[in-house]
Amino acid sequence: MHDDDIWQHIDDQRADLADLLDTLAPSQWSTPSLCEGWTVRDVAAHLTHANAPWSQMAWQAFRSGFRFNAMMRRVVTHDARPPEDVVDALRAMVGQRHRPPGTAVVDPLVDALIHGQDIARPLGIARSMPTDAATAAAHRLWGMSFPLNPRKRFVGIRFTATDVDFAVGDGDVAAGPIGDVVLVLAGRRPGLAGLSGEGAALARTRE
Incomplete structure (x- = not known):
């Protein structure tokens, strides 16, 4: 972008x-x-x-x-x-x-x-993320080693978006809207509710 x-x-x-x-x-x-x-x-x-x-x-x-x-x-x-x-x-x-x-x-x-x-x-307020902006944010988060380092935290999980072309990581798939993917990569557990798949279940075990 x-x-x-x-x-x-x-x-x-x-x-x-x-x-x-x-x-x-x-x-x-x-x-x-x-x-x-x-x-x-x-x-x-x-x-x-x-x-x-x-x-x-x-x-x-x-x-x-x-x-x-x-x-x-x-x-x-x-x-x-x-x-x-x-x-x-x-x-x-x-x-x-x-x-x-x-x-x-x-x-x-x-x-x-x-x-x-x-x-x-x-x-309780719905606030959508523009998909292109959220995709740019997700790529940035995935590449950061500080302060969150999602690549290390979520080893063995592949995050894929269901509403835009986005996928990072290797392993069991955690799929959902890009907005929820962004939240999970940023360490916000409520985003996990929007993801499905074996990778999502695995992500819920990561602190």
Whole structure:
């Protein structure tokens, strides 16, 4: 996928998610998300941190002992903005072309797609993924060794999409919609409910 197409998908996802967040009641912002230990508000705030100055993130990394997950949690914990400010910040990112140093162009798309599901699914809100965007995200996830490394976690399993031309891995087949494949590769167990086959059963045994 061309970079311009990727950024268009990123813009679409950010704008659509901001619109969704605008509709939430106060109690929904405190709903636990698919990210363990994070609420809907935490995940939404995290998405806006991609625009934080690199110097600020480097300082937070230092204070967190250069532990990635600890740094992310620390930044979210210290973000006291009210929901309306988080929504405004996310919407302001539409049209921007900023990404953290060392990341790929597709990485903000991966974040937007996955975290959109982290927010929507616990709230019972259906949120589809464009198949071409989800396919690009799935390929990126499969090739990553940090922080998830699905190739190692799912050795012996072949993931295939039933709604688009996508297949990775070798072994027993786990088949389903590309959106559910993306969630599983990203470590979100609810995505397993959409997969079938012997590979899906095997994937459910992997932590």
